[in-house]
Amino acid sequence: xxxxxxxxxDELLAHALAIESGAAQGYAELADQLEVHNNQRVAALFRRMxxxxxxxxxxxxxxxxxxxxxxxxxxxxxxxxxxxxxxxxASGVRYLMSEREALxxxxxxxxxxxxxxxxxxDDARRQDVRVLAQSFQAEEEEHVRLIEQWLQRAGAxxxxxxxPDPPGEAE
Amino acid sequence: MDASAAARxxxxxxxxxxxxxxxPGCGDYAVLNALAKALAELGRPPEEIAVISGxxxxxxxxxxxxxxxxxxxxxxxxxxxxxxxxxxxxxTVVVTGGDGDGFSIGGNHFLHACRRNVDLTYLVxxxxxxxxxxxxxxxxxxxxxxxxxxxxEGTHVxxxxxxxxxxxxxxxxxxxxxxxxxxxxxxxxxxGILHPGFSLIQVLSPCITFRPEQMEWKKVVRTAPVDHTGDxxxxxxxxxxxxxxxxxxxxxxxNRPAFEVQRGERPVPVAQLExxxxx
Numbered sequence: 525x526x527x528x529x530x531x532x533x534d535e536l537l538a539h540a541l542a543i544e545s546g547a548a549q550g551y552a553e554l555a556d557q558l559e560v561h562n563n564q565r566v567a568a569l570f571r572r573m574x575x576x577x578x579x580x581x582x583x584x585x586x587x588x589x590x591x592x593x594x595x596x597x598x599x600x601x602x603x604x605x606x607x608x609x610x611x612x613x614a615s616g617v618r619y620l621m622s623e624r625e626a627l628x629x630x631x632x633x634x635x636x637x638x639x640x641x642x643x644x645x646d647d648a649r650r651q652d653v654r655v656l657a658q659s660f661q662a663e664e665e666e667h668v669r670l671i672e673q674w675l676q677r678a679g680a681x682x683x684x685x686x687x688p689d690p691p692g693e694a695e
Numbered sequence: 696m697d698a699s700a701a702a703r704x705x706x707x708x709x710x711x712x713x714x715x716x717x718x719p720g721c722g723d724y725a726v727l728n729a730l731a732k733a734l735a736e737l738g739r740p741p742e743e744i745a746v747i748s749g750x751x752x753x754x755x756x757x758x759x760x761x762x763x764x765x766x767x768x769x770x771x772x773x774x775x776x777x778x779x780x781x782x783x784x785x786x787t788v789v790v791t792g793g794d795g796d797g798f799s800i801g802g803n804h805f806l807h808a809c810r811r812n813v814d815l816t817y818l819v820x821x822x823x824x825x826x827x828x829x830x831x832x833x834x835x836x837x838x839x840x841x842x843x844x845x846x847x848e849g850t851h852v853x854x855x856x857x858x859x860x861x862x863x864x865x866x867x868x869x870x871x872x873x874x875x876x877x878x879x880x881x882x883x884x885x886x887g888i889l890h891p892g893f894s895l896i897q898v899l900s901p902c903i904t905f906r907p908e909q910m911e912w913k914k915v916v917r918t919a920p921v922d923h924t925g926d927x928x929x930x931x932x933x934x935x936x937x938x939x940x941x942x943x944x945x946x947x948x949x950n951r952p953a954f955e956v957q958r959g960e961r962p963v964p965v966a967q968l969e970x971x972x973x974x
Contacts, residue, residue: 549707553724554719556714556715557715557717557719557724558719560714560715560716561718561719597736597881597882598706598732598736598877598878598881598882599878599879599881599882601878606875606876606877606878606879607877607878614719614720614724614725615720615722615725615874615875615901615903615910615913616720617719617720618719618720618903619718619719619720621719691829691830691904691905
């Protein structure tokens with residue numbers, strides 16, 4: 525389905541809620557995964573991303589207040605990706621991944637979310653939908669800039685540490 | 696599905712506080728999420744749902760859900776689930792496991808679960824390897840896979856074809872999904888739960904640790920080109936010519952009535968059963 529089929533602010537808010545919840549939950553799950561596997565630096569980074577998304581989610585919930593949004597099943601949302609655009613791809617993580625790799629993963633998804641809202645704003649037929657989509661796009665672009673700054677400070681190497689316990693070794 | 700009830704639950708309501716310990720990047724995370732989403736849309740409370748499993752990485756799922764669960768014996772998830780569903784037909788019973796658990800040690804139970812057609816939904820996370828025991832060939836591993844030191848030149852044994860065999864044995868609903876598309880998987884799981892009888896859902900779920908080449912599956916899978924059929928012979932022809940990467944759709948939907956305990960043969964109450972076993 526095309527994102528351009530979104531026709532009302534309620535529908536847009538329902539999508540935004542799914543995007544922000546998906547991102548907050550997704551980063552929290554990645555932090556848990558990396559914590560279990562003792563990659564504490566990357567776990568902390570994902571935890572920070574989850575916190576940022578939770579703050580964004582809280583602002584969104586305040587905006588929604590007591591509006592009754594339409595219920596959409598997970599497969600009824602109108603994004604072209606399999607998951608909400610900002611939700612980090614869980615298949616893209618490795619237990620020995622570096623901070624740079626984690627930031628690159630986050631950047632991909634923040635950019636995708638910004639593009640999603642930009643496309644929606646461009647094609648919106650109603651002014652209120654366009655304005656709301658643009659405000660969400662601006663927030664995502666802020667996240668993009670933040671991650672780009674973090675990337676500049678991150679180490680140059682994207683190569684993961686050597687695996688001290690490679691799979692199959694003890695078979 | 697009751698739309699107002701579905702809105703009452705979210706996927707989070709169906710996850711427990713136990714953190715999964717699968718390898719980061721494992722496809723099973725997405726399957727857990729898809730299952731939780733499907734159960735939220737089903738609209739039944741967690742206490743009216745049971746998730747049953749055998750042994751293996753994917754069989755850990757019951758611990759990660761808030762529904763009732765039973766992490767059973769290797770290969771015996773289906774008989775456990777069959778017994779539960781016949782004793783408590785009011786429950787929604789989902790069975791989860793992997794290709795090794797389901798098609799090797801549990802292979803005979805798989806055949807007869809399909810044949811009995813009890814109203815269960817069997818979610819098989821197929822990664823073509825025994826991951827929990829560090830990467831041996833499983834029933835669905837290709838004959839020429841040389842990744843294990845136990846079979847350095849491959850197994851030379853043709854892989855088990857679960858969907859064709861499930862169809863031939865009598866499964867009433869057959870689908871294949873990919874872990875990279877969890878929202879569509881959630882839709883298919885819900886459809887499988889709502890379809891009467893035995894629903895078999897194969898999920899291609901990559902093992903990042905012992906089959907890292909499976910991370911390329913996302914480039915290979917495609918949406919199945921045709922919609923489901925209710926004609927078993929046609930479904931068999933499609934599945935026999937299938938390369939295993941047609942995903943994201945239901946492939947077969949039969950109309951056999953689900954096996955149920957006949958009226959008047961309801962199981963006796965637990966207290967009465969206990970008295971029968973008193974020494």
